[in-house]
Amino acid sequence: xxxxxxxxxxxxxxxxxxxxxxxxxxxxxxxxxxxxxxxxxxxxxxxxxxxxxxxxxxxxxxxxxxxxxxxxxxxxxxxxxxxxxxxxxxxxxxxxxxxxxxxxxxxxxxxxxxxxxxxxxxxxxxxxxxxxxxxxxxxxxxxxxxxxxxxxxxxxxxxxxxxxxxxxxxxxxxxxxxxxxxxxxxxxxxxxxxxxxxxxxxxxxxxxxxxxxxxxxxxxxxxxxxxxxxxxxxxxxxxxxxxxxxxxxxxxxxxxxxxxxxxxxxxx
Numbered sequence: 001x002x003x004x005x006x007x008x009x010x011x012x013x014x015x016x017x018x019x020x021x022x023x024x025x026x027x028x029x030x031x032x033x034x035x036x037x038x039x040x041x042x043x044x045x046x047x048x049x050x051x052x053x054x055x056x057x058x059x060x061x062x063x064x065x066x067x068x069x070x071x072x073x074x075x076x077x078x079x080x081x082x083x084x085x086x087x088x089x090x091x092x093x094x095x096x097x098x099x100x101x102x103x104x105x106x107x108x109x110x111x112x113x114x115x116x117x118x119x120x121x122x123x124x125x126x127x128x129x130x131x132x133x134x135x136x137x138x139x140x141x142x143x144x145x146x147x148x149x150x151x152x153x154x155x156x157x158x159x160x161x162x163x164x165x166x167x168x169x170x171x172x173x174x175x176x177x178x179x180x181x182x183x184x185x186x187x188x189x190x191x192x193x194x195x196x197x198x199x200x201x202x203x204x205x206x207x208x209x210x211x212x213x214x215x216x217x218x219x220x221x222x223x224x225x226x227x228x229x230x231x232x233x234x235x236x237x238x239x240x241x242x243x244x245x246x247x248x249x250x251x252x253x254x255x256x257x258x259x260x261x262x263x264x265x266x267x268x
Contacts, residue, residue, distance in 0.1 A: 001050035002073050003042040005035035012106075012256060013079050014038045017070070019088030019112070020176055021141060021165035023049030026087055029241035030248075037249065041082070043073060045093075047172035049164070061175045063096040063182050070097060074104065083252055085109040087237060088210075092183065095190040098197070107198040107255035109248050112234045114210055115217035116191050117184045141165045149233045151206060157235040191217055198255035199224040202247060204232030204239060225251075 003024055014034055018026040024042040034040050044051040046061075046069050058065060070093070074082070083106050086094045091113040098105045145158045145165075168176075201218050203211050205228045218226040227247055232239035 001044040003040075004077065005031065005040040007035065007037070007039045010038050012038050012252075013082040014040050014252065015074070015079070015082045015084050016040070016042045017084060017086045017090035017093060018043070018045065018048065018164075019086075019090045021048070021161065021168060022087065022090075023164045023167065025049070025160065025164055026235075027085075027237070029238060030085075030245055033245040033249065038083070038252070041073070041077065041079070043070065045069070045090075047168055047176070049167065058175070060178045063093070063179060063186060064100075066093055066179075067097050067100055071101065071104075080104070081106045083107045083109075083255065085248060086111065086113070088112045088234065089114065091115075092186060096186055098195075099190065102197075105197050107252065108200075109251060110199065110201045110214075111237050111244070112203060112207060112210060113201045113214050113217075115187060116213040117187045118213050118216075122184075136170075138166055148209060149235065150208075151233060153231060154206070154233040154235075154239060157233060157238040160238060161235060195221050195224055197223065198251075200248070200251040200255075201226045202229065202236055202244060203227070204229050204234060204236035206231065206233045207236070210234065 001024075016024070016027045016030070018024065023044050027042055031040065031042070046054050046066060054069070074080075081104055084094050084097075086109070088111075091110040094105075094108055094110070098108070142162060145161050149158045149161070199221070201214050201224060203214050203226065205211070207214075211228070214226060218224045229236045229240050229243055229247075232244075237244045
């Protein structure tokens with residue numbers, strides 16, 4: 001499932017990719033701001049939102065399956081190049097997409113991005129996998145919503161996150177858990193190469209799990225900038241939507257000009 005908002009004059013596309021447990025509703029506070037400037041595509045990833053019973057079905061998932069889903073929608077809409085805005089685990093999916101299909105990525109915005117697998121991220125992932133064996137799926141998601149977004153001002157983000165996550169069945173969730181077999185390898189590959197497309201990492205300054213690795217990643221990337229939003233958590237586009245939209249739109253206007261003169265990503 002995908003939603004499209006076409007612009008009367010613009011030829012530029014902005015593609016929104018949510019994180020694990022999310023849906024197109026993740027971006028409801030962004031749509032009006034972006035569709036007035038660009039053609040907008042919002043995706044429900046496999047099993048999420050309204051993307052149910054996709055054929056072919058698989059017993060286990062890998063990153064190639066998810067990337068192929070995204071490419072299929074882009075080809076359906078004849079989108080050859082686009083700006084991508086991702087959230088959380090969606091940032092990892094875009095990392096895979098940019099490595100396999102670098103010609104498609106004009107620029108990227110990583111909101112609540114996941115990068116270097118430091119001790120906090122490894123602990124978070126292994127805890128999630130461990131609890132998955134003893135707790136019901138929906139209970140586990142409730143716990144992790146508080147671990148990711150513990151403050152009172154993160155309440156709206158928690159509610160939206162939990163409401164969307166409940167649309168996944170336990171069987172569907174377990175298939176997505178299988179992606180962690182490739183997760184750390186993909187992070188390391190992306191982290192250790194130079195990114196040659198314009199990119200912006202937007203993090204909440206209260207993103208206690210993922211902010212440190214985002215700082216380390218952007219430090220050595222000449223075409224990647226980091227902005228930290230004050231009093232925002234992991235889902236910073238919901239905690240501070242007006243500021244997020246302002247930052248993202250300003251970046252896209254600038255990167256539209258830059259991307260025409262930069263080489264594509266140097267894969268290793």
